[in-house]
Amino acid sequence: MLVMTAIITNKKIAFISVHLRKNKSIQSLLPIKSLPMNILITGANRGIGLEMVRQAQQQGWRVFACCRNPHNADSLFNIARLSNGQISVHIADMLELATLQALSYELRNEAIDILVNNAGVYGPDKNRFGNVDVAGWLQTFQVNSIAPLKMVEAFIEQLNMGQRKVVACMSSKMGSMADNGYGNSYIYRSSKAALNAVVKSLSIDLKEQGIISVALHPGWVKTDMGGPNAEISTTECVQQLLGHINALTPADSGRFIDIDGSDIPW
Ligand SMILES: NC(=O)c1ccc[n+]([C@@H]2O[C@H](COP(=O)([O-])OP(=O)(O)OC[C@H]3O[C@@H](n4cnc5c(N)ncnc54)[C@H](OP(=O)(O)O)[C@@H]3O)[C@@H](O)[C@H]2O)c1
Numbered sequence: 001m002l003v004m005t006a007i008i009t010n011k012k013i014a015f016i017s018v019h020l021r022k023n024k025s026i027q028s029l030l031p032i033k034s035l036p037m038n039i040l041i042t043g044a045n046r047g048i049g050l051e052m053v054r055q056a057q058q059q060g061w062r063v064f065a066c067c068r069n070p071h072n073a074d075s076l077f078n079i080a081r082l083s084n085g086q087i088s089v090h091i092a093d094m095l096e097l098a099t100l101q102a103l104s105y106e107l108r109n110e111a112i113d114i115l116v117n118n119a120g121v122y123g124p125d126k127n128r129f130g131n132v133d134v135a136g137w138l139q140t141f142q143v144n145s146i147a148p149l150k151m152v153e154a155f156i157e158q159l160n161m162g163q164r165k166v167v168a169c170m171s172s173k174m175g176s177m178a179d180n181g182y183g184n185s186y187i188y189r190s191s192k193a194a195l196n197a198v199v200k201s202l203s204i205d206l207k208e209q210g211i212i213s214v215a216l217h218p219g220w221v222k223t224d225m226g227g228p229n230a231e232i233s234t235t236e237c238v239q240q241l242l243g244h245i246n247a248l249t250p251a252d253s254g255r256f257i258d259i260d261g262s263d264i265p266w
Pocket of ligand 1: 045046049121170219223226
């Protein structure tokens with residue numbers, strides 16, 4: 001009966017969650033998909049992050065949606081406004097690490113089940129041999145590689161208060177050494193390779209706390225970054241990503257996971 005109700009409406013899922021969190025035996029009878037979650041997503045104002053906010057809301061989850069600039073987040077504010085408080089919008093700028101600390105303090109009493117380090121940049125166009133923009137490289141490193149670790153450090157207590165304890169970092173196949181058949185793109189490739197190293201260390205350092213850390217490749221996605229000729233829509237991408245995130249177990253920690261669920265060689 002509870003399972004039936006959980007499938008019917010989002011509001012009922014939220015209602016059931018109050019009881020399920022207290023009753024593990026009932027919880028284990030349900031498919032993971034229907035469990036209530038608190039999810040925090042960075043870079044949530046457009047692209048993959050914004051679609052993840054939409055789909056997390058459809059699952060009945062509580063969404064902490066982060067953006068760096070509220071003036072560039074109309075779509076996000078529009079869906080948050082209609083969400084009856086299920087989605088809240090917060091500021092987190094990966095180039096201003098103090099904003100991560102401030103957000104952590106703001107959310108100090110909130111459990112975070114899933115932390116999605118989604119915010120990312122491709123970096124400057126000057127990224128080819130003999131023509132690499134050093135200042136832009138350092139900035140890209142801060143956003144793509146350093147800030148994801150700082151997010152986890154800032155939210156470690158909230159993750160420990162959560163049930164799922166998942167850290168999902170949006171990486172890219174372009175960070176894979178084994179997959180690099182074309183060269184170039186020094187800035188983006190190295191920043192995502194560094195992110196992968198961060199994820200691997202997190203999976204070891206946070207193992208005893210039961211925190212699962214993974215690097216995800218979202219596919220080639222039609223966003224501002226992926227461009228219009230990309231292979232999949234954000235809808236398709238996020239459906240698959242959330243499917244993988246929902247199914248994660250501690251044995252998956254430290255994996256670099258492709259959009260089809262397979263392992264990407266480092
Ligand atoms: N699209 C693809 O094909 C593809 C493939 C592999 C991996 N990825 C990865 O997937 C993630 C999402 O990509 P996407 O395609 O959705 O990119 P996108 O459409 O360009 O969106 C990037 C998001 O990151 C945010 N962001 C950038 N710099 C930030 C900062 N300093 N602080 C906070 N947020 C910041 C952006 O916010 P603003 O609007 O304020 O700039 C935006 O919300 C990225 O990590 C990307 O590397 C994408």
